[in-house]
Amino acid sequence: TDIRFTLGWKTQGSDAPFLLALHKGYFEDEGLNVTIDQGEGSAATVTRIMGGAYDAGFGDINAIIQNAAARPGEAPVMVYQLWNRPPFAIVTPKTAGIEAPSDFEGKTLGGAQGTPTTRLFPVFAELNGVDLGKVAQENMAPNLQEPMMIRGDIDGAFVFTSTSWFNLIANRQDPAKDFNWFNFEDYGMDLYSNGLMVSRALLTENPEAVAGLVRAVNKATMEVAANQDSSVEAIMAFDNLVDPELERARLEFALTNLMNAPEVNEIGMGDLVDERLTRSIEIVAKGYELDRLPEASEIFDRSFLPPAEERSFEVTIN
């Protein structure tokens, strides 16, 4: 079976599960002919699949929620949740003097319009008692956020931790020492984020393929968690443009900060907890002003997951 697969963004270390599976032929083993393309944003993965150009992809579950609300029965379905924790965060330079959410008032924050972090900020504000009217917001392209923050044009940025952390390093900053990170999960918004999603059509017409896809990705994920050397090799084989050291660091960041959660130890990699998903659907609905709350079952389908023992996740960094 031919599967057209889209990544969430340009090649990144955190894409290792898919690239490894491709590199090592796990997809072929499942009888799948997978072609992987780089993406234009983890939300756009959803549109790309809905538009019919792709069958599966690596994308944001919150974007599925959003689309499922507007077009029930059309949105793709998450079949393997990879990032148990959300990468959404607000980063501020220490010099801006923002220590608590209330300090955002009177400051200017910047971000790309429509990225989940930006869009969910109102919920963040409400949950943490920030007066939205007193926070100025600037729109800008993602690759301008860190430079403009460093220049002092904005006091903080709506970011993905896994991206911004390394952007700051690339901009010769020390992300740990000189910046404050407001991770959304620490402020009452324990959302899920990226995972493997497939189109409705593939799900209904070819469940075999979906199962194979999930098996292959699961196998690769386990391997990635255990051995980053081969992961980096797979990444470089896919795209020799990227900096292997940087992507290894990014992969390690994703493994430890986004994928490795206590919850995963209980339910295994790939699965999620329905109550938490329902809760996050409410958060997303509020942030995006959705007029319908989709059911958790519209969003996630766990029926393709391999047995739990094959999904026990343990990260060893080497």
Next chain:
Amino acid sequence: MTDTQRIRFLSTSLIVGFFLAWEVLCILLNVSDLVLPRPSEILVTMWTRFPVLWPHILQTLYSTLVGFSLGVVIGVTLGVLVGTSKIAYAVAYPLLVGFSSIPKVAVVPIFVLWFGSGTTPAVLTAMVICVFPIVVNIATGLATTEPELEDVLKTLGASKTEILWNVGLPRAMPYFFASLKVAITLSFVGAVLSETVASNMGIGNVMMTASSNFQVSLVFAGLIILALMGVALYAVFSLLERRVTGWATRGNDIAVT
């Protein structure tokens, strides 16, 4: 008279037909409105969201027009230089061609870092993007001026500037107006591009927000508004063109008919 009326009628109906075909094809092929919304949907969106869109429209129009005007001034100046001096030709052309081959989307961030976000980078982008077509056409217009026409002034001992003003530039007008049509559309593209990269206002910003919210019909409403603004400005230039370069299209409004 009846002839122009007939043409006007035909063209209007063909343009309307284009949109109808779009509508019908979308329905027949069952195209998802995520991929390509139907014109009727777009129209509805445009109508209902118009009050919200209006200030953005003005903002984009403003940036575009300011940038375009600056671009025309610079373009004509450079075009004259390139068209009249071999050295300028040999130096400026490669640089200009090189610069024009660069996607402006890569340049906008630099503008933003230098001048902050908002109107300034939009104006600048609208400006730089429209210079090249003007330069090329002015320069070509000057270079292809019939020597005989210049001779008329040369025998009178006219200076190069006088020849330029009295022969070169009038002769290059058809070229100039052709380039204006391209330039104004590029200016729109430039301004909008910059707005998508860094701005809180403007159609570009609206489209960016809309597209990240999957409000595809709002994105298309933005596109249609841009298209309409482009056509409106084109119409203005067309009018001007007919007045200024009537001598070149005399008799036959359009060549072979």
Next chain:
Amino acid sequence: MTDTQRIRFLSTSLIVGFFLAWEVLCILLNVSDLVLPRPSEILVTMWTRFPVLWPHILQTLYSTLVGFSLGVVIGVTLGVLVGTSKIAYAVAYPLLVGFSSIPKVAVVPIFVLWFGSGTTPAVLTAMVICVFPIVVNIATGLATTEPELEDVLKTLGASKTEILWNVGLPRAMPYFFASLKVAITLSFVGAVLSETVASNMGIGNVMMTASSNFQVSLVFAGLIILALMGVALYAVFSLLERRVTGWATRGNDIAVT
């Protein structure tokens, strides 16, 4: 001979001077290489990463050239239609102007939705982006053809097609070549644009990857490569132009000198 040599020398040194000035200004003003890297840094990056860049260069060149060729064919065809038929003029022009005022960056995702990512949308973008300048210039060239020249063929009872081939098109050649210069640079922009949005290959993809990792000097290496490719193709057309439209620029290679 010595004159052309002098000009070549002067222009080369001025272009080199441009890059030197860039280098020096960056050092003097202490511009961060994250904002604007120095040419020397870019050169080093270009040199060391060349083996990696090479296949991407080929990919971009390929998409651009294919798209450009298709664009030229379509552009000339449409230009002839618009330039020779009042109805086509009244119908196609507004549609084309409207379409051209739309930023192509908004169109690429639609292409991707239709055709998937990769070479196809890049070729398509390179194609659609370069059609308009060609149409405008061909149409203007045809519309400004001196009726006296057409009369020569009309008295012979020539058909409209014969007049077009023997008078209209040759007469429009200077316009055509002017538009080609603009069109080729736009084609590059289009292909790269599409690659940044949806492709695993090409200079656009390189630049996007580099810029999202803040490898600024690699981004600029990409830009310089694009500029060089643009200049190279421009040079090809220039040569062709000199052969084909020598009659229009006769005597004075460039108008007033």
Next chain:
Amino acid sequence: MNMSSNIPARDAQPVQTASVHSRPALELQNASVVFGSGANAVTALTPTNLKMERGDFLALVGPSGCGKSTILKLVSNLLQPSEGLVLVGGKEARAKELRIGMAFQNPTMLPWLTIEQNVMMPLKIVSPFKETYRQDKTGAFRDRVHALLAQVGLKDFAQHYPWQLSGGMLQRSNLCRALVHEPDLLLLDEPFGALDQFTREELWQIMQDLYLDRKPTVLLVTHDLREAGYLANRICVMSARPGRIISDEPVNIPQPRDIGMIYSPAFVEMTQNLRELIAQVRST
């Protein structure tokens, strides 16, 4: 006396029957031309009647701006009459019933073609030549063009571009272009204007030979009464703008005519008479 009615059909087209010949080659029926409208209207030609039989050689003389070129443009269908009818070979001008060769007053050579290519253009466009243009353009057609160019003294300039030629040379190539495709109807608008007397007389003789050889219908606009008298078998005089034909006289001198003839008393008297006629019209 009009000499044209009993001219034999030319051999090249033996199929043409008497019925074809009974139709005049050219007929203007109350044809008038007004440029512009309203206050800016310029009447270039008041309603004019003119009839030419096949094989006629008519010279049209008249003051500058009286509408001579306008008549030629009517006949070659570059202009439509504002009123009246223009019939060529018995059909409306636009039908292109006759093969037309026209030498424009202002030699409009296509600037991107060499003189050779310019002169060859009619062979590319006009049947029956165009059918074999591809094969013959480097063979028979090229030779024909070169022969013509040599006749008018331009054999060294075939490969030159129009802007490399002098005014008179352009005019001569212009004439070649009008003749190259052996037209049935020749429209010549001051084809010898920019030439010195000797070149001019040489070309007159060439022209006369050509005419007597193939007997096309010729309409010649000229300012030179001797030229008219030497070449034509009919001379029409037009009044000043708005133009009108005020005299239409046959030239009763047998052809071929000797060039020395133009100094003969009879000839001088004829031109003198014409001169006076024109002078009269001018003064009224």
Next chain:
Amino acid sequence: MNMSSNIPARDAQPVQTASVHSRPALELQNASVVFGSGANAVTALTPTNLKMERGDFLALVGPSGCGKSTILKLVSNLLQPSEGLVLVGGKEARAKELRIGMAFQNPTMLPWLTIEQNVMMPLKIVSPFKETYRQDKTGAFRDRVHALLAQVGLKDFAQHYPWQLSGGMLQRSNLCRALVHEPDLLLLDEPFGALDQFTREELWQIMQDLYLDRKPTVLLVTHDLREAGYLANRICVMSARPGRIISDEPVNIPQPRDIGMIYSPAFVEMTQNLRELIAQVRST
């Protein structure tokens, strides 16, 4: 006998001293022109010497393509000689020492300007007119242009565009443009070529009056020997390409001359002699 040496300075420029007058208005010293190079080289003018005093009226006749227009272009600095010197008013042509008025062989009116604007162009460019052009262009200059246009019979066509005029009308406006700024040196390239005999003779008279009134230096290219004889006080004959001046004769008839004179036996004899001279050159 050369009549030009004792012509008084014209009133408009009383400052000019005898020393200025001792310098000839025009001098070609072994000036030659070769177009192109190598095998394609065309010699338009073999080394030529020519000298004109101020106030001279020289007519240049010669076969088509012999280099007449080339000489005019040399003098007006549109061409540089391949070899030799071209002095105008004692200085190199490019110094523009004299105010030049030129009527091109091919009337090159600027197509985007009306006839009035075209004719007014020299006043916009040439000192001392250009200094007051802004004020005068709708007043004194306009009147001057209209007066000139009226003189050549074009008063109704001031607001027309060039393409709305007939060939002869264009040539007349071309002449107006050459005269409007009262040039010191008039270069006329077949200015009456496309005109009928009567219009032509009228313009000859106007031309003669103008010459006698202001005594500019005039270099007239023409194919009409009577025109040369009637207007000029010196006639130069050129040989065929590559051109060379083979005869330089004064016209010993006092000015002003009557138009009827061109039919006088003495005049006819003079032109006949010239004719024979040219015929001789051609046959060699």
